[in-house]
Amino acid sequence: MKLMEYQGKDLFRRVGIPTPEGVFATTADNVKSYLAAHPGSWVLKSQVLMGGRGKAGGIKFADDAQQGEMLARELIGKLLQSIQNPAGEHVKSLLVEEKVDIASEAYVSIAIDRAAKKPIVMVSRFGGMDVEEVAAKNPDDIKKYWVDPAAGYSPFMGRLLAFRAQLPDGYRKAFPSVLGALYTLFMDYGATLVEINPLVLTKDGRVIASDAKVELDDSGLYKHPDIAAWNTAAPADEDQAAAVAIGLGMSNYARFPDEPGKPAKTVGTIANGAGLGMGTMDAIGNAGGGAANFLDIGGGAQADLVKKSYKLVTSDERVKAMFINIFGGITRGDQVAKGIVEALAGDDVRKVPLVVRLTGTNAEEGRAILDRAGFVPVETMDEGAARAVALANGSN
């Protein structure tokens, strides 16, 4: 679960990371009244999850209430688009923050290093810019430290990184405790990424988190019902929301936008297991078609979930044919077949030409069910993919 900046900063304040003064606003009136009550120079920051927000015009500066109101009206509802996010994202809210006098900008983040199986801390004195660019140009400008999660964080790690990354002197006193608080957030809230870019050193000597990027592990969200509710209140991704709505995991369904120069995404796919799901997409591609989506029904799916999944995939109007590819392990072929038959029998689903491949656990029982419904499955994944592509292209 990706958090918006204002949500990330809420967590920052809980663990004691200094953030700029400010207020969260959903209307231009909010902004106007806050600025009227708090004269000074303020920044209006669009609250979106996409990258490249600044370049897309999502950040504005206001020196009085009138200007603030005007800019807020301009921003709220605006569609921000960037190179990373050509589809763009609508601005629904703003974070209004004090404009601080910047002496220096640093970068700091903590993520999970899968290979090392440890949290990795990264620090650079080149903050406020795209860190991947820094990493590409001069990898040595980013200093890394792997924390042993058994021992946990200790301040020397912050000192070591500050010295090695050559952060300006002004950071040194605050940095070990800011990093310690960030580590606490990372561990206590089950984050997969926490990032402050930039961590600002102000001209009057304060160290402040000017931005906040936080991603939480979905599997651990149940430990934090208050934060899980943030997600429910504002689902960040339509596909995730749709998946959750039918009882799938958040990452079990994804639609793929059409890509110029590639085959149209006209084949819907359903498979059991993420690996086979990906393999099924790839097979559609190998057969010259375009998979409209990825959908993994998971392990041990019952008939009802299969039915709902079928309905979800066919709700995408682009889908002209469907390939259901099941290699039973925990998942039992009879349940899948039952779900297919029920789905096709219902009045509430859009019917498209369907190819089924069914093997593994209880495959024979499943084939028998499909057989009774007059449906003959294919034998292999390659064969099924080729057939589904042909059907989507109007052949039979």
Place this chain on the structure above:
Amino acid sequence: MKLMEYQGKDLFRRVGIPTPEGVFATTADNVKSYLAAHPGSWVLKSQVLMGGRGKAGGIKFADDAQQGEMLARELIGKLLQSIQNPAGEHVKSLLVEEKVDIASEAYVSIAIDRAAKKPIVMVSRFGGMDVEEVAAKNPDDIKKYWVDPAAGYSPFMGRLLAFRAQLPDGYRKAFPSVLGALYTLFMDYGATLVEINPLVLTKDGRVIASDAKVELDDSGLYKHPDIAAWNTAAPADEDQAAAVAIGLGMSNYARFPDEPGKPAKTVGTIANGAGLGMGTMDAIGNAGGGAANFLDIGGGAQADLVKKSYKLVTSDERVKAMFINIFGGITRGDQVAKGIVEALAGDDVRKVPLVVRLTGTNAEEGRAILDRAGFVPVETMDEGAARAVALANGSN
């Protein structure tokens, strides 16, 4: 720092350990009005640190407000005495708690195992009684588990202990989480001991901490200023308070009560280091005398602390002679000598015959200072002890 029961239960509630309904009371009127507002059967528990409170008559039962007020008047101000604590302790406050219907009583504690360097959890199905007696009679009735502090607590430990200790079935569901909360308390508050005796299973199936014994590590108290303030508000031990008042550690000063059949405690002692402090006491004993106290000025003490320590020890009217025994390491002989000379020069101290032994770091400088004040130190600890005992006995 030992906590009173009501303070321990405050911490229990912070970590989610169930405690009986109730209220803390410092006057009989408190008790009366609470019982008037909350009809039922209540227990009045004297808040003291000493053991054997129940046998000493410190626990009473009341069924209405009038009875409660009467019993509270009786208890508050009463001197409780037990075999463990013949000197006794005055009751200053009460904890009034619901009288629960007990189905079963278990014992659970977590302490630091010095040898294993790990927290040790102990569980017994024989709660509500003296656990040392249980341990002595049938050690196998107490089940132990050593937690790896790097991995921390996990619920299987609670299940394992509940099964091994044969706790009644009613405990099983709640026990792993109660123990987990107790472990959290132990770690988060830097406890050296947390004990629930008894952990009650009520007839209506609740698992409740009926008593609370918590000891916190003094060295870690600075991390919990709110709790450290409890201690300041109600110092549990006069000696500890006196030590802290002059700038010593809480455990650096202890007076010893007179013991029947042993020499009168007439020799005051001051040494540097706990080991030498104990050795000095022992030397007084070996010389046929009685050390009135233990006082360790610590490492690197300055003259002022030596002066204040002298004043503290001689404030005990039993002290007829004093033995100051210094083997300089971090502590420098000149500072000690300076402190002694200043103490003896002051008008505000009671002067008793004094023996000084001074060796180690800067001993020569120290001896020169004493020499200038007309004072000749002895050469060895044994010699000094013998001389101090003789002086206390009126010889010269």
Place this chain on the structure above:
Amino acid sequence: MAIFLDKNSKVIVQGITGREGAFHTQRMLAYGTKIVGGVTPGKGGTTIESGQPVFDTVRDAVDATGATHSIIFVPPFAGADALWEAHDAGIMLAVCITEGIPAHDMLRVVNTTPGMRIIGGNCPGLISPGKSLVGIMPSHIFKEGNVGMISRSGTLTYEIVDGLTRAGFGQSTCVGIGGDPIIGTTFVDCLRAFANDAETAAIVVAGEIGGSDEEDAAAFIKDHIPDKPVVGFIGGRSAPEGKRLGHAGAIISGNTGTPESKVKAFAAAGVPVADRPSEIPRLLAERMRPVPA
């Protein structure tokens, strides 16, 4: 002797009386796995229908049976606890089927269970065909042989193995390492074991987009496996960038974890990458009967 698991390995099932645990216990017994008992707190002292004893704790189970292997079927919130309990009881290898264990739980578990090999979580388990199955794979598709197989995915493994078996390539051991961000045993751990296993003559590595496990595997193969043919596969190569697909690992962003990066790494290690699972047997066959020099 295959890797990690042979026919004498004594296995217990944590969660033996649960729905999944009970179902797969019977499947494993049917395959010949030496299931010596199981654990369900509160059901200690009973036996399951097929006769295996149930214990309250893993310690009890290990003390009574001498089990060295465990397979775990518990809900996600209890996954870390089950692994720690297995470690505490002296289990040497634990297969964690449970899906959805919080990543930070696993982070702490893998760093505090020295000496215990963990397979998974979120994995289909382990099979040494003809010897023992400690997992949930459909066992009939496997066949005893000399190809070692490692995969991040469950069902994709079945797809590939099915093809291998049909083509006549039996397997020494197949390991589904799991697709979660933090797993106990990596490709490299398995490769190290296969490299030293006399019964394994060739290896199939079935990876996915995302993460750097495949790149790490390629580097290990290049340096340490000069003498056994290895064939690779990368699932999800047609996925658009930035999409999270089921396995938390399978997300592409920046230059790490792209299909190109993985294919390049395998190529540098002399490992051919199949475009589709059905190609794997052919690539293997070409390399298992090398033209004499």
Place this chain on the structure above:
Amino acid sequence: MAIFLDKNSKVIVQGITGREGAFHTQRMLAYGTKIVGGVTPGKGGTTIESGQPVFDTVRDAVDATGATHSIIFVPPFAGADALWEAHDAGIMLAVCITEGIPAHDMLRVVNTTPGMRIIGGNCPGLISPGKSLVGIMPSHIFKEGNVGMISRSGTLTYEIVDGLTRAGFGQSTCVGIGGDPIIGTTFVDCLRAFANDAETAAIVVAGEIGGSDEEDAAAFIKDHIPDKPVVGFIGGRSAPEGKRLGHAGAIISGNTGTPESKVKAFAAAGVPVADRPSEIPRLLAERMRPVPA
């Protein structure tokens, strides 16, 4: 070769520019200790008056000097951090002088610094007389020789060593293990090292009331040190029960940690316990010239 420390050990001082650190650095240098540098964050790149370089971090210090030993003079709240930093940098032995480190900090440190020997905290350190001093002991009272000495107390060690030296018994190594509840190195750790040290012919163990370290030591001596004479001492034997005296260890309650229990344990191991420090040389002398059988 003494134990833990010899004349070639390269030592750094954590907190070298602080009051205590600076003072004892000069004392150690005067004794001949190979102090190769020190650490004070923010003072990296400077040198102290006697010429040793100061570094910002322990890693920098170890990288530049190859130090293997460290002595720590930092405030209590920074004690655990200093020990973890030493471990992180690959220090093999760290002497922690700092007094008052929270017990739970030490609990976590000693369980998460595998491979590094910690002496202390709240200890006077380590000396191999004539070779090297990594501690704060008054060095002039020590003399090179073949008696190993271990003690929980600082000043009591001096008292005893002074007596040994005056009686002609030099020392191989003296270790002040510290009096805190959780310490890095115990009596048993030292005894194991002394048992295997060719230069140590006899051992003095100076214990205290409280805890069970002396009982553990006695058990170890009984089982593993049949051939070297050991003499014991127990401080605080005249203390009334239930009084906490300075060292957190020195508290008597119940039957554990009583003087009787310790004396009995030593007696069972054939270890005489001196009634006063001044008796130790005599007890040692009686055992170091055994009557020929």
